[in-house]
Amino acid sequence: MPTSRPGIDVLLHEDRVFRPGRNFTAGANQGDPAIYGRAARDPEAFWASMARELTWSRPWKKVLEWTPPHARWFVGGRLNASVNCLDRHLGGATRNKAAIIWEGEPGDDRTLTYAQLHREVCKFANVLKGLGVAKGDRVTLYLPLIPELAIAMLACARIGAVHSVVFGGFSAESLRDRINDAKSTVLVTADGGYRRGAQVPLKRTADEALHGSPCVRHVVVVRRDNFPIDVQEGRDHWWHRLMQHASADCPAEAMDSSDMLYILYTSGTTGKPKGIVHGTGGYMVGAFATARWVFDLKPPDVYWCTADIGWVTGHSYVVYGPLANGATVFIYEGAPDWPDRGRFWELCHKHGVTIFYTAPTAIRAFMRWGIEWPAKHDLSRLRLLGSVGEPINPEAWMWYHKYIGGERCPVVDTWWQTETGMIMITPLPGITPTKPGSATRPFPGVSAEVLDDAGKVIKHGGGYLAITRPWPGMLQTIYGDDARYLQTYWSRWDNKTYFPGDGARRDRQGYFWLLGRVDDVLNVAGHRIGTMEVESALVDHPSVAEAAVVGRTHELKGQALAAFVTPKDGITVDTRLSDELKGHVVKKIGALARPDDIIFTAELPKTRSGKIMRRLLKDIAEGRTLGDMTTLADPSVIHALKQKYQEE
Ligand code: PRX
DSSP states (O other), X not given: OOEEETTEEEOOOOOOOBOOOHHHHHHOSOOOTHHHHHHHHOHHHHHHXXXXXXXXXXXXXXEEEEETTEEEEEETOEEOHHHHHTGGGTTSGGGGSEEEEEEOTTSOEEEEEHHHHHHHHHHHHHHHHHTTOOTTOEEEEEOOSSHHHHHHHHHHHHHTOEEEEOOTTBOHHHHHHHHXXXXXXXXXXXXXXXXXXXXXXXXXXXXXXXXXXXXXOEEEEEOSSOOOOOOOTTTEEEHHHHHHTOOSOOOOOOEETTSEEEEEXXXXXXXXXXXXXXXXXXXXXXXXXXXXXXXXXXXXXXEEEOSOTTSHHHIIIIIIHHXXXXXXXXXXXXXXXXXXXXXXXXHHHHHTOOEEEEOHHHHHHHHHHOTHHHHTSOXXXXXXXXXXXXXXXXXXXXXXXXXXXXXXXXXXXXXXXXXXXXXXXXXXXXXXXXXXXOOBSBOTTOOEEEEOTTSOBOSSEEEEEEEOSOOXXXXXXXXXXXXXXXXXXXXXXXXXXXXXXXXXXXOTTOOEEEEEESSSEEEETTEEEEHHHHHHHHHTSTTEEEEEEEEEEETTTEEXXXXXXXXXXXXXXXXXXXXXXXXXXHHHTBGGGOOXXXXXOSOOOBBTTSOBOHHHHHHHHHTOOOOOOTTBSOHHHHHHHHHHHHHO
8 A cells, every 4th residue: 555645655665675795795895784873873973984084184173063054074174175086096006097997979088097187187277277267266167078077177176266067968058057156267168079979069059158158268178079169369278288388286275174166056946056065075075985885996996977077976976986085987978879779888898897877767778778788798897786866666776786787786776966965875785785766774974864744753654855964975055045055955844954855755674765856856867957947948938928847757767847838829839839949948958958748728727826736737747637626726727738638
């Protein structure tokens, strides 16, 4: 029987349990189950012990200063993120070990050892200084998945500049808004990138964005592959030219533990994306510790996280976490199905990947493409698999475990967010028995509960996920809007309990089962998309009077966007308009937000006070029986709409 809690239905029941293999446990970076209890008894001592593994130029005086809802971690301590990712590995065997192995979509490749990466980072840090970038200044990075993105991030970190990476799939308008919100003075981009054989004209998009971004004084352009570009003299500079004369000597800025490391924009429930601010000390400790224990990184491993560096997964688990551990990170520029559907498996074999971290949406696509693709390649070096970004359905988990992991690799389903900065709920592969579909339990030193509306703990059953203690990777604020920080994350119950916006269930063993978002944010192919943002983009079109966007279940993407649109009077409704509106959303936000369905309607279902009843629209989009309609102003609207949707 499904159990029910306010607004959250629990339908999933899963009893299979997979215990860590004895060999895995024996060699694991963390194999002692007592760690959970020890960390819970004194979380601050636990985090301090992890922090001591990093390099600090001045020790901290206090582990945590908690003035809810603001936390300061490792108060008084000084460190530099790039030193922890690079310099500290140069003294020993890691010096000439591969830090980054990169392959471009066309098959070109590059390897940078730790010493080489260090050199490039120092040089680019000096380039940035030469362009007038100083500590605290913001630099926007809009690049394909190429090593220069990691180099630029670490170069910013080296001189104390704050990077703001904007995913290369975002439109000119999204890029412009993010540049302006951060008031960046420098933009780093590329002449273009590759996606499924096509050229993505990044510089052209950047030029368009820059018409509305007067704060940018300099643009550095990486030459990816001689794509044609316009150069604005005085403003635009080629990366390789600037690097030619740059010194490789760049002392690292000793940053206060609380100094900002980066801003990363993410979707929220209101129109404007939020600039999530991460600090230096706590964030580095969180990324380092979780990467070490969750992925069990060892010197011979080749680790591949398939996320783009433009998302938080790429920040914490392509760049900062693995490099702080001295790991070898593989990076691939392209898509999994180009030139064929075996591309990822071919790369795993070619580069000897041992640890593979991807998203459920990709796993579902692999399942659909069939086992013949992975079967063509030798995946026997793989020893650990990870999943992130959305709930993983048990069938996908089992498929991943069987056909990619050969039934020998532990699968770690990791729950976290842009805001948390680090993995929060996850198995530890040497310790935690896993259940397909469950992210299992909080990482040591992290406290999570399932709460009801009133903030009462639900021991078994469904409710809202809550984080009940500060954690080192936590966001510091929303850039330029601390009131929104408080309102969004810390006002659901009290100002000491963090509300991530996700529903969750706890089972009898205390395992967490994440149930997806409970707010107006959708998870489409692992990307958080605010319905409000898409609605704003639609209403921006001259033919649209009103729009409401909801998510519906989608076999591959997890969720798809269904847009209910009321056109302005006298507008002819046809497929041309529907295509035009989809194109308009792509132009305003980017292809990731393209609605799958556009349903035209003369009226939207509203309450008597005029609020759009998205809940009923969702019922329609999902093909479900309509829920409670007692507050609806005009029930005939919804019945007509339901019929129309079914017909289409
Ligand atoms: O709803 C949860 C889902 O992704 C959201 C965070 O999205 P974002 O900030 O873009 O970061 C994605 C990568 C960390 C969460 O609020 N989510 C993420 N991981 C999982 C998940 N849902 C269920 N299980 C997960 N493992």
